[in-house]
Amino acid sequence: MEILRMDNVSLTYETVESETKAIENISLSIDEGEFIAIVGPSGCGKTTVLSLISGLMKPSSGTITLMGKPVDKPGAQTGYMLQRDMLFEWRTIEKNVLLGPEIRHTLDDEAKKEAEELLKKYGLWEFRKHYPGQLSGGMRQRAALIRTLALRPKLLLLDEPFSALDFQTRLSVCNDVHAIIKSEKKTALLVTHDIAEAVSLADRIVVLSNRPSVVKRTFEVDIDADTPLGRRENGKFGEMFDKVWKEVSV
């Protein structure tokens, strides 16, 4: 089933000094359960794509439909995960996780129960009364993911969610996040400049060009491994990495 569809989407930023075309005629379709990664040179408007899909920005032209409905404002269908975990320091982990339902006025026993299950399943239950400052970087990122999942999104939008972590933590959190997303059977769209990360996580990689971004090429990733780490160890990993890397840097 198709979750997201973008048809010829363009966006132009207007400032007093100039007009900047950020993205141009991007078309993309994501099916349920897919893990898509968008890679491209820095400043190419990858984050813009996520902002458009989440409804934070409106495209200058083209249409975006999510679950068959046009996106016109931030809604209940997407969960946006940012570079840093953005946990609120004055809230406990439990309260942080429940932020989404609270904002959407859907904070009922069911939502609490669901958050409880997520916390238990992913090893943060005993830390539910802790404050973010008492957790490690990897745990914080996991809490941020659970907060995103507690929104019950149809589509997860991940904006370089590991870039603020050190390399060691990054690999294990990457594994973690992948496992969680797969076990929750979520559809995800990841934006990253880290090609290795894209190759280790995604089913499909979309390469964007320099500004104004267009879709340069799409790769199907076919590496037989269950985890991102497994993929990194697979012989095909280097080959795939090279292909994508060449496309990004040309």
Next chain:
Amino acid sequence: MKKQKSEHELFIAKTKRKKVGIMAIQILLLVAFIGLWELAAALGWIDSFITSSPSRIAAMLGELSKQNLWVHIGTTLYECVIGFIVSTALGCIIAIALWWSDFLRKVLEPYIVVLNSLPKIALGPIIIIWVGAGPSAIVMMTVLICIIVTIISALGGLMATDEGKILLLRSMGASKWQILTKLVLPGSLPTFLSVLKINVGLAWVGTIMGEYLVSSAGLGYLIVYGGQVFKLDLVMTSTVILCFLAAVMYFAVALVEKLLKRR
């Protein structure tokens, strides 16, 4: 295990000793200062008519307490506390309004900057003529002195909210009111607490300045009066009381801070 515990106990004892040591020296300093002052006055090293002395201050305190000392203290305290509360509350509300509306903030910015650099005491005569000579003029002076700084620091705290967190809330579909109440206000608590502390000091400046300008009672009045009739004992005594009150108010705010931070 046992050894570890005793090490920890040693550490606690050491920390405690340090703390006691600091406190002892603090008290010693005060005692030495008072003692030296008294001694110098008694031995005639300084002229106690001009410098007063601890014993003369104590005598004056006794004398005043038989008269209307409490009226003076009450008046000053009342003016200061009302001025403090009004300026803090009003200043924070205005800061929130300015955070809410970009337009309003941009319009008012130059005015706030100018008002901030204006010495508020210059407005003294205008205040007296407008609100009349009396406690209300002094409260007004206190509010004027505190409010601009309150607005500027509180607004700075509100505006410093992490853009990423705002983006997160917006992506969840949060309204501006939700962004304010769930993120901006709780996140600005440290700024708010520091505003409280700054205002305690400024409120006293405003109150005493106001009383210098126009008053018939209060500690500022006693100080001015004492200066005019060359009763330095009165000036010193009032200053000592003022010191004490300011300290009490500061610690009250520090206590509020501690309670709020304990969440």
